[in-house]
Amino acid sequence: MHADLQLLGRAVKQAQYRQHRALDSALATVGSTLAQWDALRAIARTPGASARELAAATFQTEQAFGTLVGRLTAQDLVERRPGHGRRIEHHLTPAGERLLKAGHKVADEVLAETFAPLPEPDRATLLDLLQRLNGTVAKP
Template sequence: MTSSLQEVGLAVKRLQWRHHRAANVRLAELGLSLVQWDVLRHLAAQPEASLHDLAVLTFQTDQSMGALAGRMIKRGLLARVDGPGRAVRHRLTERGDDARRAGSELMDAVLRESFGALTPEQVDQLHELLTLTAGADAP
């Protein structure tokens, strides 16, 4: 049986939806949402990222990322730092990095539930296929 492209697209969407729901439930135990954890994760990987860069990486608008960063600053997860020009930059606080690490453990558990039955080779193949199809404009 050959799957249609619509069936493949729907399967990807269902998997993403399941991950988002499970992630938000588990991350709520830490007082985080999926998008907040994603900001912490990207900022740890790219400490020089501007607010605009973070918006692109986390699939948000600049305005929504600015509002989210403000809330995360108030919670002590991020700190604003001076950057070149008008770019607004942030850094993880110790509390933010602790939350990122704890959230990463929860996210790994969520993803193991979906991908744990795959061999390492299958995981690599799936990653390669998804990366190939994501295109050049993907963050």
């Protein structure tokens, strides 16, 4: 069997799109968007990271991430602190940590539902295949 690569690419994109829409809708119930929650998650994983590092981690441009983190700072979810030289470091505030925790609970529920049609061995295989395709190892 020879896979149609365009069909495969579209199926991956469709699964991602469905997941993002479901996450965005569910995260709204705790007062966040997917982009905001993802930014909080990236900052929590690497406290003190620069905007450049965080933009790359969240698949955004530096400009888009800067706009987003500006909103998060205005909402008292993120704090920016001076670092070495011109570097600005990003840290979660206690309110940001609470929102991140609430978002984790929501995301866990959405993702459990998203992947429910696949038995655990298939999920593990899918994760392995995607990690091989991306040349990465998953990080929490």
